[in-house]
Amino acid sequence: MVELKITNLSASVDGKKILKGVDLTVKGGEIHALMGPNGAGKSTLGNVLVGHPDYKIEGGSIVLDNIDLTNKTPEERARAGLFLAFQSPIAIPGVKISSFLRTAYKQLHPEDKTNVTQFFDNVKKHLKKVGLDESFLSRSVNDGFSGGERKRFEILQMAILRPKIVILDEIDSGLDVDALKLVADEIIEYASSEVGFLIVTHYQRILKNIDPNFVHVLVNGKIAKEGDKNLALQIEEKGYDWIRS
Amino acid sequence: MEVQIENKEEEIERLLDGLKNSKSSDWEFRDTYNPIYSTGKGLNKAVVEEISEIKKEPDWMRRFRLKALEVFQSKPMPNWGPDLSGIDWENTNYYNKPDERKANNWEDVPDQIKQTFEKLGIPEMEQKYLAGSVAQYESEGVYHSLKKVWEDKGVVFMDLDSAVKNHPDLVKEYFCKAVPMTDNKFAALNGAVWSGGSFLYVPKGVHIDMPLQTYFRMNNESTGQFEHTIVVGDEGSSVHYIEGCTAPRWDKDSLHSAIVEIYAHKNSNVRYTSVQNWSKSVYNMPTKRAWVDENAKMEWVGGSLGSKVTMIYPSSYLRGPHATTSNLNISLAGPGTVKDTGAKAIHMAPYTSSKIIAKSISIEDGKAIYRGLLRMNKGAVNSRSRVQCDALLINDESQSYTYPHDEIYEPSGTFSHEATVGKIGTEELTYLRSRGLSEDEASSMIVLGFLDDVMREIPMEFAIEMNRLVKLEMGKLGAVG
Ligand SMILES: Nc1ncnc2c1ncn2[C@@H]1O[C@H](COP(=O)(O)OP(=O)(O)OP(=O)(O)O)[C@@H](O)[C@H]1O
């Protein structure tokens, strides 16, 4: 049973406290949406979950399937099944996508004996699904990618690396209408009872396609409101002021 | 195209898997091999005479050596650049002859030496990738072979000592023309005690489609290796020559001081690749120079890893109109090492062009220096040059310096310099680690990415080797930052 349990999590960056006691549980088969005003701490939560060294955990815990990840390295978290699609994925010049994907896959699924050819056949299948050309395989990670291409590539990584808990930080920002559809389809195809999703977004439009089970609103480092998908609709209409106060 | 990507990935993966457990002991191992002849420690006229005597050389060579010895003794040490005070002239052994035989066949190489080269994977490489191969152990070539097709076309490839005997006129035409032994103290030293190295001659119009390689192995401590290599691409020919070298690790320092001369005649295309992986007790001070004639193309590709101090500045003299040269170099300055490397491009004719890309990586207190010379003589009209130096500093105490030197006497010449210095960023590391890569893997991947534009030019077997060496160096570090 997949379960990510975040308990009373507080964290700071640069000495500034950003997360102030976040409680959130994501189980396999569930789709959670996380919304909230700019600067509320949504990306910070993603970075803290992934173990970014610039973000310091001040208290609380992160537990995935009974393994305490709170003090674990980013790679240990990834190997435990955690995946973050970054809000602004960084370019890494010279690091080829093909070898990056293959190396990462082998780390995350050491037991899998899929050979290289089968592996890249699968990669190509998913490249097509997210609307990226095969030539991307020989390009460098995010290097010279357009905003939309970066997002598509993050989703591709999700599909290839097959994590248990998927955190998508504004995967819908910067995508054109068609791309949004492709990305949503890829998410839906990947969703199963074995995978839990936390989708950070500002917009209703991706949630229309994906249909979250829960919506959480983060304000000033704390979950200020929770509800079902109707909450997302209310926010789209009314903004955040009514929650803030 | 598709198929290519797959095959290459597959091949690389296969090769890397084979190397997974590799350690530096894979090449730092020591043989207990005693040379059959050695001049003992120290250098004087008698030693030089002795070397010439053992080699049964023609008289012109003997006189040349003695002259070079005088020049060596009269020249001062370079007073710029790295500290060379650790070179112990008195306690160095200048000539070690491993064996009487020079084999054309691995079976005939003395067992122990053969095993060494087998451990280093040389015979296997030869079978798969090479048109010809020379292997040198200590001071002498012990093995050489050349595929028959090339021999039939008049290609000559053997150790220089054998070439002096078998092709004296050809050797005389080129020996120390591009690099006169008076060039610098180390070139003069090489002139006095040179032994081994390769001689490669590619006749007019012959295109050799597979590389030819020489592999140099130093074994004993406190020895010097002083090979002299000459590569001649006659008019309209093309050739790729590769050098590899290793030495075991000793407590006492060893000296490697080679001469490499390359002659790219009119319309020829010569590529010289060297991957030098000396262990950390070696002073590596070769002099490498190419003469590039009209419309010829000379490419230097170099990977310099290991060693204690390295000073290499491969030079291209662009002597004819439209001659071009490129110089791609990777220097890895590991802990406690100094890499003083660079390139020289001398534009002596109109419409010549040069491109220099130097990439360095400094680890811990490693120090990487780029030292370059760009000269455009008056009359070298419309010549172009581009120099790019990129440095990557791994740790806070890592160092990098750039000393470009320009002498532009031709107003129509154009040139550009770019230099960057970077560190491995937390964001990049975190991104890769969040995909399951360990910190070491992530940092070596970033380092290899930084090297990518040069790595692409290196033949795959060597790219794999570089890949492995970079990973080894990075793996030794533990925490990066
Ligand atoms: N590395 C950092 N250094 C300094 N401040 C940071 C850093 N990361 C986040 N912050 C600060 O923390 C606060 C929360 O930022 P965060 O990126 O988590 O917000 P967000 O909820 O994702 O906002 P948005 O909707 O705009 O993406 C902001 O004030 C931001 O400036």
Ligand SMILES: [Mg+2]
């Ligand atoms: Mg954000």
